[in-house]
Amino acid sequence: MTYSYYPGCTLKNKARELDDYARRAAAKLGVTMEELPEWQCCGGVYPIAKDEIATKLSSVRALMAARDAGQDLLTLCSACHHVLKRVNHDLQTDEAVQTKVNNYLAPEQPYTGETKVIHYLEMLRDVVGFENLKKQVVNPLKGMKIAPYYGCLLLRPSAVLAMDDPENPAIMEDFIKAIGATPVAYPYRNECCGGYVAMEAPEYACKRCNAINASAASFGAEAIITACPLCMYNLRQNAADPLPVYYFTQLLARALGVEEDEA
Amino acid sequence: MSDTKRLKEQILAISGVNPRKCMKCGKCSGACPAYDEMEYHPHQFVAMVEDGRIDQLLASDSLWMCLSCFACVERCPRQVEPAHLIEGVRLALIRQQNQNHLHAEDIPPKLNDALPQQAIVSAYRKYSK
Ligand code: SF4
Ligand code: SF4
Numbered sequence: 278m279t280y281s282y283y284p285g286c287t288l289k290n291k292a293r294e295l296d297d298y299a300r301r302a303a304a305k306l307g308v309t310m311e312e313l314p315e316w317q318c319c320g321g322v323y324p325i326a327k328d329e330i331a332t333k334l335s336s337v338r339a340l341m342a343a344r345d346a347g348q349d350l351l352t353l354c355s356a357c358h359h360v361l362k363r364v365n366h367d368l369q370t371d372e373a374v375q376t377k378v379n380n381y382l383a384p385e386q387p388y389t390g391e392t393k394v395i396h397y398l399e400m401l402r403d404v405v406g407f408e409n410l411k412k413q414v415v416n417p418l419k420g421m422k423i424a425p426y427y428g429c430l431l432l433r434p435s436a437v438l439a440m441d442d443p444e445n446p447a448i449m450e451d452f453i454k455a456i457g458a459t460p461v462a463y464p465y466r467n468e469c470c471g472g473y474v475a476m477e478a479p480e481y482a483c484k485r486c487n488a489i490n491a492s493a494a495s496f497g498a499e500a501i502i503t504a505c506p507l508c509m510y511n512l513r514q515n516a517a518d519p520l521p522v523y524y525f526t527q528l529l530a531r532a533l534g535v536e537e538d539e540a
Numbered sequence: 541m542s543d544t545k546r547l548k549e550q551i552l553a554i555s556g557v558n559p560r561k562c563m564k565c566g567k568c569s570g571a572c573p574a575y576d577e578m579e580y581h582p583h584q585f586v587a588m589v590e591d592g593r594i595d596q597l598l599a600s601d602s603l604w605m606c607l608s609c610f611a612c613v614e615r616c617p618r619q620v621e622p623a624h625l626i627e628g629v630r631l632a633l634i635r636q637q638n639q640n641h642l643h644a645e646d647i648p649p650k651l652n653d654a655l656p657q658q659a660i661v662s663a664y665r666k667y668s669k
Contacts, residue, residue, distance in 0.1 A: 484576075
């Protein structure tokens, strides 16, 4: 299976590990991640405004490049996934956006949201399959109690993101089971970490992260996993007594025995 | 058209929200992780835009407290999308001259080695034009 891959700006910098481990694991699983030859930052937040086009163009360019390559577009960072998926949905459903974007970019073939955007976790579940993944695990993380942390961006609004049940998701739990560890059920798994207030109002993010971290710890978690660099930052920096926080791809790579491989 | 009416029209156009769909159940505010930080809560944004009490919203720090977590959008039983309306109010303000909440020159002192690029880009997108 070959995908067009959109890493996003943070995965080229502070969250390089999220990307490195994903590539190592994908190679082991026979999945090819072809990074788009050119891509621009998605902006980090979905541009909600109905009358704004410029803030959506970088996403459209990436979506269109995947279409032109005849591939689905694989995402990894929760925020990039959220933005690309929602902008794609706008192109599918909002005629005004469709018209303005295509007028502006004037592509040979107008873009109307044809690309399928798929998150790495969805790829593991729907393409590789968790049962199959389990069979490829050489180093099961036996006995490790892990709190899956979804945050907001992967799940909501579910009418568009459509990854899983927004209130009772299972994809991360099933992932944790597939790598041999034990998922911890706790009520804060889909609560917000504070997101972009991290820089402006860290004390505000602290309140959010303390609640999440304390909840996970009180249900016996030894570690938290995330797909989002900003969630990772907030949980590490802004929680008292923080549990170790890992990118899910690192534990995947560890279970597959490729954690130390060259990326 | 009065200024308030014009402002309301503008916010509704930016957000695509129809506040009249709201049945005032309060579920959005019940779900909101920013509730304690806000002077006006998501359901109040909806009611106050509809009533034309927009100046109070424009002057309130509540504008900067919404985390865009979309819990209100997910849980509203009437598909009102309160977060989108809050964005509309915020944009009605920061699209004006000199109304940015975050200035480029204020960013460097707030940086630290671990802060991901995503945090800077997202905050700048949310707080400035
Ligand atoms: S999107 Fe904003 S208003 Fe809505 S629940 Fe989240 S923080 Fe509250
Ligand atoms: S949840 Fe929806 S219907 Fe209920 S008060 Fe909020 S906006 Fe109105």
